[in-house]
Amino acid sequence: MNASSPAPLAALIQMTSGIDPDANLATIDRALAAAAEQGAAMAFLPEMSLLLDRDRARSGGHIAREADSPWPSALQAMAQKHGIWLHSGSMPLLADDGERRVNRSHVIAADGSIRARYDKIHMFDVALPSGENWRESASYEGGDALVVVDTPLGRMGLSICYDLRFPELYRALADRGATIIAIPAAFTVSTGEAHWHVLMRARAIETQCHVVAAAQCGTHADGRETYGHSVAIDPWGTVVADAGGTEAMAAKDYALALAPIDAAGGELARQAIPLERSRAARNIML
Template sequence: MTATRFTAACVQMRSTRDPLQNRDAAVALVREAASKGAHFVQTPEMTSLVERERAALFEKVGPQAQDPTLAALREVARESGIIIQIGSIAVKEGDKIANRAFLIGADGEIIASYDKVHLFDVDLPNGESWRESATYTGGDKAVLAETPWGYLGMTICYDVRFAALYRALAENGASFLSAPACFTKQTGEAHWNVLHRARAIETGSFMISAAQGGLHEDGRETFGHSIIVDPWGRVLAEAGAEPGVILAEIDPGLVADARGRIPTLKNARPFEVATMSSPSSAGKAATA
């Protein structure tokens, strides 16, 4: 691994209910990024399929070895000599589905994979309700993947709200963190940008996250705004809502610089949480 600069790209998509159509869209956008000088290209969560109906999802998803998007992007990496991070694809695992990310080397081989740990089980104020745990099986391992420029911490979407995951990845050597996503429009408008800047600042790391954006065939609306943030919290590139490509030059030396200026990873100390109560309230509780 070297500290040489490189160009990173995020591919923003609006994936449909048709896996082959999505494969072709991803291939075209990744090739576009490569033609613009990208050395590392990332696609969003659910690159291969955005499908809310459980039965239809299971009908269209197969095992990892048979996934057409994975096979096609492995070939693009080999042809273009670039590193590709597939934000995630849906992979059948028994009676559930894994939401799985992949890092593919410039030789087309799979360097690492990561299954989304935190599943999106929420009820939003606008009436949207999501229960990923009903369909997906959650992962149980954080993953660091080796690149020519340093270690990449692989996460997915909802993971970005769990700061301890990113701290653990940074403490174990990650210089670059990623949370490729299919963020809802409502939550994205409120939190997407600030969460990415916070994770970058807290860990002194780059955050690189491609996203889905726009109104999808299955009725969901995603936020888009694929983003690249440097270790000081500066936004280097950000998309809007439409499909396309954003690029930024990445200087790995900025990681050591940020961590040297604000050494939070070194300064952390173990602690316990103590719960206190006043003597008067304790007395009231005893006599109640």
């Protein structure tokens, strides 16, 4: 990119995904059309964008191995139709070699090809002070691979939601050349109010990468409530876009926030605070 070229735009698509995959796909199609019309180079969906349903029996009828699922191909066709790169957020699929589920992201190019896949590593097994109890590992198995992929916005490291709380993962992605990190999420309201913005900013500051986090928001058909506030953070820790909370979802079934991803931002942050040089000087091996 030369000095006169504008920074490419990331489109954060905030959703209230429900238990009907076809309805969710229709929402995604409308949102992608809007993102493309506004000049976004790449769009980002939230965690579980295709199906958000904690009823295992009900959701089971929709979930298949990737080779048998209609969802990836539907998103591929949409990316190609709208001429835009797409991060799927994530979707529930059956593991390729077993009966347990995986929480999987896809990065899809504007020509419809899948450029990367990532299975969420850390399972959300918690008992919150609010009284909420979540045991993701009861149905899902965690992934075991770090993934980075080249995109129009830069070299992207992949993660999902609860991964956010493990800084060592993001250090490893930065060590593999990531300049931007995707963190699609479905944060609970209580943890979102307490930790969402501060953790997102911390991951950006400590890695000196852009962070792009599309989120679920509002009251869902399965009864859960999510925090929203899809955000883009620059490598200095500045919030450059925030889609807001439930008020942003009042007019339609998604909210769209655009954020410029300036490749120079990471270099400026590294020049100001040379973390790698300081690590090398102290001979710290992480």
